[in-house]
Amino acid sequence: xxxxxxxxxxxxxxxxxxxxxxxxxxxxxxxxxxxxxxxxxxxxxxxxxxxxxxxxxxxxxxxxxxxxxxxxxxxxxxxxxxxxxxxxxxxxxxxxxxxxxxxxxxxxxxxxxxxxxxxxxxxxxxxxxxxxxxxxxxxxxxxxxxxxxxxxxxxxxxxxxxxxxxxxxxxxxxxxxxxxxxxxxxxxxxxxxxxxxxxxxxxxxxxxxxxxxxxxxxxxxxxxxxxxxxxxxxxxxxxxxxxxxxxxxxxxxxxxxxxxxxxxxxxxxxxxxxxxxxxxxxxxxxxxxx
Amino acid sequence: xxxxxxxxxxxxxxxxxxxxxxxxxxxxxxxxxxxxxxxxxxxxxxxxxxxxxxxxxxxxxxxxxxxxxxxxxxxxxxxxxxxxxxxxxxxxxxxxxxxxxxxxxxxxxxxxxxxxxxxxxxxxxxxxxxxxxxxxxxxxxxxxxxxxxxxxxxxxxxxxxxxxxxxxxxxxxxxxxxxxxxxxxxxxxxxxxxxxxxxxxxxxxxxxxxxxxxxxxxxxxxxxxxxxxxxxxxxxxxxxxxxxxxxxxxxxxxxxxxxxxxxxxxxxxxxxxxxxxxxxxxxxxxxxxxxxxxxxxxxxxxxxxxxxxxxxxxxxxxx
Amino acid sequence: xxxxxxxxxxxxxxxxxxxxxxxxxxxxxxxxxxxxxxxxxxxxxxxxxxxxxxxxxxxxxxxxxxxxxxxxxxxxxxxxxxxxxxxxxxxxxxxxxxxxxxxxxxxxxxxxxxxxxxxxxxxxxxxxxxxxxxxxxxxxxxxxxxxxxxxxxxxxxxxxxxxxxxxxxxxxxxxxxxxxxxxxxxxxxxxxxxxxxxxxxxxxxxxxxxxxxxxxxxxxxxxxxxxxxxxxxxxxxxxxxxxxxxxxxxxxxxxxxxxxxxxxxxxxxxxxxxxxxxxxxxxxxxxxxxxxxxxxxxxxxxxxxxxxxxxxxxxxxxxxxxxxxxxxxxxxxxxxxxxxxxxxxxxxxxxxxxxxxxxxxxxxxxxxxxxxxxxx
Numbered sequence: 001x002x003x004x005x006x007x008x009x010x011x012x013x014x015x016x017x018x019x020x021x022x023x024x025x026x027x028x029x030x031x032x033x034x035x036x037x038x039x040x041x042x043x044x045x046x047x048x049x050x051x052x053x054x055x056x057x058x059x060x061x062x063x064x065x066x067x068x069x070x071x072x073x074x075x076x077x078x079x080x081x082x083x084x085x086x087x088x089x090x091x092x093x094x095x096x097x098x099x100x101x102x103x104x105x106x107x108x109x110x111x112x113x114x115x116x117x118x119x120x121x122x123x124x125x126x127x128x129x130x131x132x133x134x135x136x137x138x139x140x141x142x143x144x145x146x147x148x149x150x151x152x153x154x155x156x157x158x159x160x161x162x163x164x165x166x167x168x169x170x171x172x173x174x175x176x177x178x179x180x181x182x183x184x185x186x187x188x189x190x191x192x193x194x195x196x197x198x199x200x201x202x203x204x205x206x207x208x209x210x211x212x213x214x215x216x217x218x219x220x221x222x223x224x225x226x227x228x229x230x231x232x233x234x235x236x237x238x239x240x241x242x243x244x245x246x247x248x249x250x251x252x253x254x255x256x257x258x259x260x261x262x263x264x265x266x267x268x269x270x271x272x273x274x275x276x277x278x279x280x281x282x283x284x285x286x287x288x289x290x
Numbered sequence: 291x292x293x294x295x296x297x298x299x300x301x302x303x304x305x306x307x308x309x310x311x312x313x314x315x316x317x318x319x320x321x322x323x324x325x326x327x328x329x330x331x332x333x334x335x336x337x338x339x340x341x342x343x344x345x346x347x348x349x350x351x352x353x354x355x356x357x358x359x360x361x362x363x364x365x366x367x368x369x370x371x372x373x374x375x376x377x378x379x380x381x382x383x384x385x386x387x388x389x390x391x392x393x394x395x396x397x398x399x400x401x402x403x404x405x406x407x408x409x410x411x412x413x414x415x416x417x418x419x420x421x422x423x424x425x426x427x428x429x430x431x432x433x434x435x436x437x438x439x440x441x442x443x444x445x446x447x448x449x450x451x452x453x454x455x456x457x458x459x460x461x462x463x464x465x466x467x468x469x470x471x472x473x474x475x476x477x478x479x480x481x482x483x484x485x486x487x488x489x490x491x492x493x494x495x496x497x498x499x500x501x502x503x504x505x506x507x508x509x510x511x512x513x514x515x516x517x518x519x520x521x522x523x524x525x526x527x528x529x530x531x532x533x534x535x536x537x538x539x540x541x542x543x544x545x546x547x548x549x550x551x552x553x554x555x556x557x558x559x560x561x562x563x564x565x566x567x568x569x570x571x572x573x574x575x576x577x578x579x580x581x582x583x584x585x586x587x588x589x590x591x592x593x594x595x596x597x598x599x600x601x602x603x604x605x606x607x608x609x
Numbered sequence: 610x611x612x613x614x615x616x617x618x619x620x621x622x623x624x625x626x627x628x629x630x631x632x633x634x635x636x637x638x639x640x641x642x643x644x645x646x647x648x649x650x651x652x653x654x655x656x657x658x659x660x661x662x663x664x665x666x667x668x669x670x671x672x673x674x675x676x677x678x679x680x681x682x683x684x685x686x687x688x689x690x691x692x693x694x695x696x697x698x699x700x701x702x703x704x705x706x707x708x709x710x711x712x713x714x715x716x717x718x719x720x721x722x723x724x725x726x727x728x729x730x731x732x733x734x735x736x737x738x739x740x741x742x743x744x745x746x747x748x749x750x751x752x753x754x755x756x757x758x759x760x761x762x763x764x765x766x767x768x769x770x771x772x773x774x775x776x777x778x779x780x781x782x783x784x785x786x787x788x789x790x791x792x793x794x795x796x797x798x799x800x801x802x803x804x805x806x807x808x809x810x811x812x813x814x815x816x817x818x819x820x821x822x823x824x825x826x827x828x829x830x831x832x833x834x835x836x837x838x839x840x841x842x843x844x845x846x847x848x849x850x851x852x853x854x855x856x857x858x859x860x861x862x863x864x865x866x867x868x869x870x871x872x873x874x875x876x877x878x879x880x881x882x883x884x885x886x887x888x889x890x891x892x893x894x895x896x897x898x899x900x901x902x903x904x905x906x907x908x909x910x911x912x913x914x915x916x917x918x919x920x921x922x923x924x925x926x927x928x929x930x931x932x933x934x935x936x937x938x939x940x941x942x943x944x945x946x947x948x949x950x951x952x953x954x955x956x957x958x959x960x961x962x963x964x965x966x967x968x969x970x971x972x973x974x975x976x977x978x979x980x981x982x983x984x985x
Binding site for chain 1: 407569577
């Protein structure tokens with residue numbers, strides 16, 4: 001049973017990691033928690049559903065289309081709901097994010113209704129058994145694709161010029177601007193990439209659980225945020241580590257302690273981490289300048 | 291004298307309301323009572339968010355703790371409601387203190403998440419601790435309050451009770467806020483370092499804010515339990531916290547009367563707009579974003595407060 | 610101070626709006642030309658699909674009577690009010706209905722918690738409330754004016770325990786929803802299991818809305834049960850079945866009537882094959898009324914009805930019959946219901962007992978080739 005739980009935990013952990021990346025990138029640059037990110041993930045999932053069901057495109061096309069549209073959505077939200085508030089009190093964009101989140105959920109409910117919908121694909125149903133562990137095709141996809149995406153992001157951020165510019169912006173917005181970096185564009189890029197990753201996660205989840213519904217972003221969002229914080233918010237490898245760790249802890253705690261209190265355990269971890277080591281595992285200790 | 295006349299008219303209307311409405315409509319009496327409950331909740335939250343500047347997201351949890359405490363005491367121990375009300379408030383205030391103590395070190399966004407987490411944990415405990423709370427089945431059959439042998443049986447009694455509670459809440463919080471405590475909180479809100487440098491200990495006042503906010507939420511919760519005579523976890527969810535937050539924001543953080551206004555708007559509007567109720571959340575979300583962009587201080591919020599060196603607040607220009 | 614004046618003006622404005630609306634609201638008195646029946650259900654929110662089922666069922670009943678001229682020439686109108694599946698909102702809805710003198714009775718609510726929360730309101734104003742779906746045992750004592758057309762969880766779980774024995778299960782695991790519904794089923798099944806020689810190998814709860822059952826199922830797999838009893842609704846049941854399949858579990862599934870829905874088949878596909886459930890609503894079986902209802906539902910809404918639509922239809926039909934026989938009066942609806950015996954409807958033959966609970970016998974169903982059929 002242990003290895004099976006670990007496999008399950010890893011799978012869900014990868015999903016958390018993908019979503020967590022969105023939180024961490026936005027936080028790294030803007031220092032705000034995009035409460036609406038979980039709902040962006042949800043929209044990405046529904047868009048995937050739409051492309052697969054209504055337009056009947058092949059799966060990989062659905063991934064690409066959904067990622068692009070969701071990225072655009074993320075950028076639009078930034079422009080409309082956060083950019084005007086850049087100069088305001090810290091609390092203001094947070095509340096605005098809450099508003100955006102509520103708005104997105106309602107829009108999804110109005111367009112797609114409130115029921116849970118199945119994902120129309122037969123991909124991923126095959127299962128393989130290795131020893132005492134049963135793993136399905138979709139789990140393999142999740143593990144592989146997530147790794148690829150994360151490695152890709154890592155390389156992008158470390159090796160390319162734009163990626164470096166993004167990193168510079170997240171270290172210091174003003175300094176980056178002084179260096180001639182178009183910070184607005186970097187911010188938009190962060191939102192775009194984060195949203196695209198979330199969309200991919202959304203589609204994979206849609207296939208894995210064969211269910212999408214408008215409020216799916218809430219718990220996923222909170223868990224992903226926990227993962228980001230756990231690994232060190234603002235740190236990309238941190239988000240990945242945090243995601244995997246959280247997934248494992250949840251699965252094992254659920255298995256050996258209690259399944260109902262699974263969410264309580266996630267929250268408890270979040271709270272403990274924030275209290276003891278707010279910078280997370282891989283995060284840098286932030287110095288509060290006067 | 292204008293002011294006095296207005297106040298008198300309002301007071302008279304409020305007192306006479308049940309006689310005008312009571313026999314005509316149970317429903318509107320219920321709405322007025324709900325406005326009362328949410329006014330208390332949002333005034334309490336206003337202390338935390340508006341005055342102490344702490345972005346707290348889990349307020350519905352305090353409401354729930356108050357309600358469950360009251361319910362359990364009333365059902366299992368047959369105590370008088372008038373005793374249970376303050377007990378529930380104190381217990382909830384204590385939880386506010388408990389929550390406040392560790393989290394005040396955190397910055398805005400983290401604080402929001404942690405308080406949200408707290409709210410969820412409390413709710414999950416309500417749902418899962420079946421032995422005590424009966425979980426999702428809730429606690430039915432809560433006895434109504436008795437006053438001098440007369441048992442509350444209709445909306446009118448509850449209306450007057452909530453009216454009294456709202457007034458007490460307003461007066462008490464108002465007094466606190468206009469005293470040294472309140473001004474210290476404002477100082478902390480505006481600039482924590484400055485406050486510390488002139489000898490105000492931020493932590494003490496932040497914790498106080500949480501305790502006060504929670505205390506009054508406990509009152510609201512206890513009232514709710516007695517009024518509906520049934521408590522279940524689904525009255526205290528994340529969306530309910532967001533709702534209360536919206537009331538504070540709409541009315542104007544930092545303005546108690548605004549909280550009452552915010553509560554009124556957010557309780558009445560969905561009723562008036564019942565036929566477009568599917569759009570309700572959509573409009574709410576949109577409204578929150580727009581308010582933040584155009585009027586972050588709410589309808590009746592303070593425009594721009596300026597603080598002078600001695601911690602006294604003055605209203606700046608543009609008022 | 611400007612603040613006080615603003616406060617006063619604001620409050621007055623609100624009070625005035627409130628009063629005006631209240632007065633205009635009450636012009637819908639009992640002098641209208643329609644017979645108004647209230648329907649309280651979650652039309653929005655996470656349980657909106659059940660609310661829609663309620664609405665459709667009730668409106669179908671009304672439409673049918675209206676086609677044949679209504680009751681005494683008056684058309685029947687279903688007044689739908691959204692309780693969002695939330696007991697708070699439900700109380701507000703209940704108060705609204707109760708204040709509207711033209712509402713004769715209420716079909717609702719969906720959740721047992723909503724029904725329990727609103728029962729005091731309806732009972733105080735002496736207006737009948739019939740729930741199509743609130744199966745928690747607590748509803749039995751909710752009040753004189755509270756009825757339901759669904760049997761209690763106690764009854765269903767008990768029946769299911771007997772059937773489990775017949776099916777030859779000796780080890781059963783329970784997955785139940787952490788809600789009034791699921792816990793109710795769990796308790797009774799657990800109690801009835803020993804006398805049926807059934808060993809409960811595991812009991813795992815899930816929070817409503819949970820999607821990931823892999824942890825739970827992995828735990829259960831280790832205990833090697835013959836079957837899993839799902840104490841929840843069809844959405845989660847389908848997910849559980851699929852995930853069990855993905856884990857390579859070889860196990861049978863049983864459940865109660867909350868599983869009966871096309872959605873179970875749609876969401877679960879192959880994995881719900883051979884699911885066993887008890888149901889009170891089964892078109893195409895011995896109950897001609899059920900088949901008739903399903904056909905009419907299909908014709909009107911272009912989809913197959915689930916259990917909840919059927920229950921709602923039955924509840925509404927009962928009220929309509931009451932009005933037909935005794936007239937458009939709140940109290941006489943109650944007296945009619947108290948005397949209902951062997952009413953033949955889409956969900957079987959039912960009678961109300963002295964608590965407003967219903968006594969009836971279910972059918973044993975299973976999923977075969979992607980369809981619901983009678984088992985044995």
